[in-house]
Amino acid sequence: MPAGLTEVARWVAQLEDGIGAAVVDVRRIVDDLRPPALDELGLLGALRQQAAASPLHVSIDAPAELAPLPAAVEVAAYRIVVEALVNAARHSRSEHATVRVSVHDGPAPTLRLEVRDAGVGPSATPRAGVGLLSMRKRAAELGGVCEVGPGADGGTLVRAVLPLPTGGAP
Numbered sequence: 001m002p003a004g005l006t007e008v009a010r011w012v013a014q015l016e017d018g019i020g021a022a023v024v025d026v027r028r029i030v031d032d033l034r035p036p037a038l039d040e041l042g043l044l045g046a047l048r049q050q051a052a053a054s055p056l057h058v059s060i061d062a063p064a065e066l067a068p069l070p071a072a073v074e075v076a077a078y079r080i081v082v083e084a085l086v087n088a089a090r091h092s093r094s095e096h097a098t099v100r101v102s103v104h105d106g107p108a109p110t111l112r113l114e115v116r117d118a119g120v121g122p123s124a125t126p127r128a129g130v131g132l133l134s135m136r137k138r139a140a141e142l143g144g145v146c147e148v149g150p151g152a153d154g155g156t157l158v159r160a161v162l163p164l165p166t167g168g169a170p
Contacts, residue, residue, distance in 0.1 A: 034075055042066070043074045047099060050082050054097070055089050056117070062101035069111065073162050076138040077101075077113055080146060083131045084115035084158040092119025092156060109164040110144070118155045122148065135160070 037046035044062050051058035069077075081099055088097045100114040132148055135158065139146035144162040151157040 034071065035078060038071075038074050038078060043069060043077060044101065046078055047081055047101070050078075050085060051099065054085050056085065056097045057095055058085060058097045058099060060099045060101070062099070063103070066101070066103060070165060072142060073111055073164065076142055076144075076162060077111055077160070079138055080135045080158070080160050081113055081115055083135050084148075087131055087158075088115065088117040088119065088156065092117040092121075094119030094155060103164070107166070109166060111162045111164055113158075113160040113162070115158040116151050116155060118151075118153075121150045121154055122156050 035046060037049055040046075041049060042065075044060070044066060047062075048060055051060055085097060085099070088094060094117040097115060097117040100112075100116070102112045104110050104112060135146045135148070139160050139162060142162050144160060146158065146160040148156065148158050
């Protein structure tokens with residue numbers, strides 16, 4: 001192969017590698033925006049899948065199924081629960097966690113989430129890291145709240161309340 005063509009072939013190979021890496025990055029970004037498990041399994045199925053993958057023994061207390069939720073609420077709920085479980089696994093020194101999911105109807109319907117561990121509880125001088133801030137921000141973006149503090153029986157309790165639309169499907 002002539003020298004010029006060899007150089008062109010090398011550049012084409014580099015471009016192909018770069019394009020392949022870009023495709024992987026784009027797929028990762030899209031998956032991060034809306035995890036495929038939410039579309040495949042719904043919120044409860046995706047949470048059960050995360051619970052099964054957790055190093056903690058996670059029990060889920062939830063209705064058998066949920067009515068359809070707005071996509072933004074599903075993503076926020078999923079991300080909040082996953083972050084709370086990751087934090088529990090990293091910091092609680094507990095082997096167990098409980099996730100509670102419930103819908104409260106009424107004039108201002110809400111999706112309520114609780115993640116409770118039986119560990120050492122939050123620090124006496126808590127420092128809000130990226131995970132805690134992101135949970136609070138996800139809830140606030142939807143007009144909801146996310147609080148983290150000690151559980152009534154010890155451990156840490158993450159509680160989020162996310163508003164749901166009124167009057168009709170999302």
